[in-house]
Amino acid sequence: MSATTSPDPAGVPTAASPAPAAASSAVPPVTAPARRRGLDWRVRFAVLSLIWGFSFLFIKVGTEAFAPLQVTLGRMVFGAAVLVVTLVAKRERLPRGARIWGRLAVAALLLNAVPFSLFAYAELTVPSTLAGICNATTPLWSMLLSVVALAEDRPTRRRVAGVAIGFAGVLVVLGVCGRGSPARIRWAPGSP
Structure with a gap:
């Protein structure tokens, strides 16, 4: 005495034909959850x-x-x-x-x-660019600090690789790795 289900186009099972139920223990038919439409x-x-x-x-x-x-x-x-x-x-x-x-x-x-x-x-x-890049390194520094400060946060290969890739990305954005990069930041103390 179960309901026969068939998937709708989104792959969510819906009630096709509910089985008859006793009047005292009526079970509502299974319906597809409402899908919230929004921006991708x-x-x-x-x-x-x-x-x-x-x-x-x-x-x-x-x-x-x-x-x-x-x-x-x-x-x-x-x-x-x-x-x-x-x-x-x-x-x-x-x-x-x-x-x-x-x-x-x-x-x-x-x-x-x-x-x-x-x-x-x-x-x-x-420059605002340098300030934004420094702010982007916050998760990297937080991860390194947690490894040092928290005993249960031990470095794993995956975490070390993630931090290394993150710092490499920051270096690329700063233009340290490439000559003539458009992202190169020229900064002298006292200049905005």
Whole structure:
């Protein structure tokens, strides 16, 4: 007494002919899960990359008109505005309780306010391209630090290969490996 299923074009089984069930224990027919239509992940990834990459250009432009801490404040206000709009759109509430807000304040300070300010101050003297590339190395340094600091994070061949490939990619972008590379960055202390 089971339902006969046949795959739909997406390969998800659907109920073709449910078996008769007793009136007291009626089982609803199996239906295909609703598929959420949205942008392809590659399009979303490209948009995210543009937003993330342009942030360093915007910091550079911002530091020409504003003080670095004002640029940081602007970034945090715009970020908070996006979060508030998201909360309203999803009809969710802000978290409650002093403990969670304390944790959020520490995370905001260490993961947003301090790094944003340091990048804004750095871009007073270095190109935005170099700042973006340095930021791109964060996962690589984090992985190396976790291997040193955490006993359970032991290096494996795969992890070492991943870090090596990551650093090689950074070197290629910096133009260290090739002569006359368009990505070559010329920087002299004191020059923007």
